[in-house]
Amino acid sequence: xxxxxxxxxxxxxxxxxxxxxxxxxxxxxxxxxxxxxxxxxxxxxxxxxxxxxxxxxxxxxxxxxxxxxxxxxxxxxxxxxxxxxxxxxxxxxxxxxxxxxxxxxxxxxxxxxxxxxxxxxxxxxxxxxxxxxxxxxxxxxxxxxxxxxxxxxxxxxxxxxxxxxxxxxxxxxxxxxxxxxxxxxxxxxxxxxxxxxxxxxxxxxxxxxxxxxxxxxxxxxxxxxxxxxxxxxxxxxxxxxxxxxx
Amino acid sequence: xxxxxxxxxxxxxxxxxxxxxxxxxxxxxxxxxxxxxxxxxxxxxxxxxxxxxxxxxxxxxxxxxxxxxxxxxxxxxxxxxxxxxxxxxxxxxxxxxxxxxxxxxxxxxxxxxxxxxxxxxxxxxxxxxxxxxxxxxxxxxxxxxxxxxxxxxxxxxxxxxxxxxxxxxxxxxxxxxxxxxxxxxxxxxxxxxxxxxxxxxxxxxxxxxxxxxxxxxxxxxxxxxxxxxxxxxxxxxxxxxxxxxxxxxxxxxxxxxxxxxxxxxxxxxxxxxxxxxxxxxxxxxxxxxxxxxxxxxxxxxxxxxxxxxxxxxxxxxxxxxxxxxxxxxxxxxxxxxxxxxxxxxxxxxxxxxxxxxxxxxxxxxxxxxxxxxxxxxxxxxxx
Numbered sequence: 001x002x003x004x005x006x007x008x009x010x011x012x013x014x015x016x017x018x019x020x021x022x023x024x025x026x027x028x029x030x031x032x033x034x035x036x037x038x039x040x041x042x043x044x045x046x047x048x049x050x051x052x053x054x055x056x057x058x059x060x061x062x063x064x065x066x067x068x069x070x071x072x073x074x075x076x077x078x079x080x081x082x083x084x085x086x087x088x089x090x091x092x093x094x095x096x097x098x099x100x101x102x103x104x105x106x107x108x109x110x111x112x113x114x115x116x117x118x119x120x121x122x123x124x125x126x127x128x129x130x131x132x133x134x135x136x137x138x139x140x141x142x143x144x145x146x147x148x149x150x151x152x153x154x155x156x157x158x159x160x161x162x163x164x165x166x167x168x169x170x171x172x173x174x175x176x177x178x179x180x181x182x183x184x185x186x187x188x189x190x191x192x193x194x195x196x197x198x199x200x201x202x203x204x205x206x207x208x209x210x211x212x213x214x215x216x217x218x219x220x221x222x223x224x225x226x227x228x229x230x231x232x233x234x235x236x237x238x239x240x241x242x243x244x245x246x
Numbered sequence: 247x248x249x250x251x252x253x254x255x256x257x258x259x260x261x262x263x264x265x266x267x268x269x270x271x272x273x274x275x276x277x278x279x280x281x282x283x284x285x286x287x288x289x290x291x292x293x294x295x296x297x298x299x300x301x302x303x304x305x306x307x308x309x310x311x312x313x314x315x316x317x318x319x320x321x322x323x324x325x326x327x328x329x330x331x332x333x334x335x336x337x338x339x340x341x342x343x344x345x346x347x348x349x350x351x352x353x354x355x356x357x358x359x360x361x362x363x364x365x366x367x368x369x370x371x372x373x374x375x376x377x378x379x380x381x382x383x384x385x386x387x388x389x390x391x392x393x394x395x396x397x398x399x400x401x402x403x404x405x406x407x408x409x410x411x412x413x414x415x416x417x418x419x420x421x422x423x424x425x426x427x428x429x430x431x432x433x434x435x436x437x438x439x440x441x442x443x444x445x446x447x448x449x450x451x452x453x454x455x456x457x458x459x460x461x462x463x464x465x466x467x468x469x470x471x472x473x474x475x476x477x478x479x480x481x482x483x484x485x486x487x488x489x490x491x492x493x494x495x496x497x498x499x500x501x502x503x504x505x506x507x508x509x510x511x512x513x514x515x516x517x518x519x520x521x522x523x524x525x526x527x528x529x530x531x532x533x534x535x536x537x538x539x540x541x542x543x544x545x546x547x548x549x550x551x552x553x554x555x556x557x558x559x560x561x562x563x564x565x566x567x568x569x570x571x572x573x574x575x576x577x578x579x580x581x582x583x584x585x586x587x588x589x590x591x592x593x594x595x596x597x598x599x600x601x602x603x604x605x606x607x608x609x610x611x612x613x614x615x616x617x618x619x620x621x622x623x624x625x626x627x628x629x
Contacts, residue, residue: 070622070623073540075539075540075622075623075626076622076623095544095545096544096545096546099539099542099543099544099545099547100542100544101542102540102541102542103541103542103543104542106542108540108541110537110626114533114534114537114626116255116534116537117259118255118256118258118259119251119252119255123251123252123255127252127538127541128541128542130248130249130252131541131542131543131547136248139248175541
């Protein structure tokens, strides 16, 4: 396992390799207080994720992986430090600005899929597009394309309860990519799936990275899942420990 | 519009709960619409009273008569434009339950004072010329299927010189109202016929209706008129027609206040019911709301969506309730004659619409604020 070179972003060196830092995290701290207790979840994290990278973020429970992912998604704010994505400082954005930024630049995949049960698959996928100035027919075109990418063109009218876990997660991925975001963030995307579905999802994420050029940061406990990424970084007690290239 | 499927799908999520909430809102607005018509029916006398009309009655009681000779003296008072008189007849048609307002009047004067009674010229002339002739409002004619030329027997407390209490009239005309609130339930006939045929109270009338030139001078003119007959055998009490009708309505009780009290309680309860539904709905969807925020829905948009859900619930339930009330009201007087002018006034319909939106907003504001303030990270952690 190589020593982490977190503060040194990787530049493009060859065709198909990541190029240009999309994500720049500098000296990020995150502190929670529970009553009088202070919990330092992240302690001076530095991380660069080049454009087109597929990064797996591993570490034991409570190491701060999800907290870091939430900071990258603009769902939470750091207690200190800087988070820059695509050249924009998101740590200093207001709530409204962050929401707009998320709708344009981030796709998020949850462990438990988090589809809206009252909406069909295509309505779920359409959700991020409601925020864009698109006509109904344009939205439908984008939804159809996203469902085709995840191989669920024939399941658009199905409700989440009518889909398997793997299919639900593929719909969730379609929802995450439908707006063509800059960054795809996945929080244990295979954590709730059987082996076969896990393979399908990992293949899909790899295809999104390799064929569609999506930059992906994936939190996982699963070494097999992490092996599908281009590289893996390890978090322990709020600090990045090391990096491994695949 | 593009958010409508999202709003609608949330309302359909718990169909039974939504249906019961809709039903409770429906019932509230059904009650509102129907009771508005009832209240209007009780208040109609006050509403339609002319601002330029005074009513003079006996000082002691309206049931005591006034001399006809007062009429000329009233006309002499400066500011008085016209005078008519009316006398309560108090009879019934065929059956005691067929009770309605019958009044002996001076036809020409009375119709001058009440131009809102619209009657064809030929019918008017025929009535003026017919001593035993009568006219009635459209509601009454429809109720008893009367037509022009019918002979109408009325049994009254007034005894005729031939000993009979049965009075017979020829229907010479049917009047319509200039507005929906015009009283089209009256039966009017010649005072002369009454006075020449009855055995007592001859030369006396029930009350006077007085038109004045300037409504703002009503108190002064009323005082002058009462002063004119002070210390006589028949002292008078003059008030505006509105005050007179209000006094009349109060004898039944303050129906408007009772109805307002009932509706206030009903709306308060419905607001709690609808608010509770919305609150539960938001609590059940904490994760989903967090997901929406994650994909980029702003706090303001989340607030608007939850408020819209509450408004849709109120608008659907309220519109159904008001519509059902309108249907029931359009079937007419539910008492079979006690509330002849029975309709939902325009201002009540407008108020109903305002209440619908108010209820929607009031029931939705707290859940919407709760949804807006939801912290995504905490909500996802709870999930």
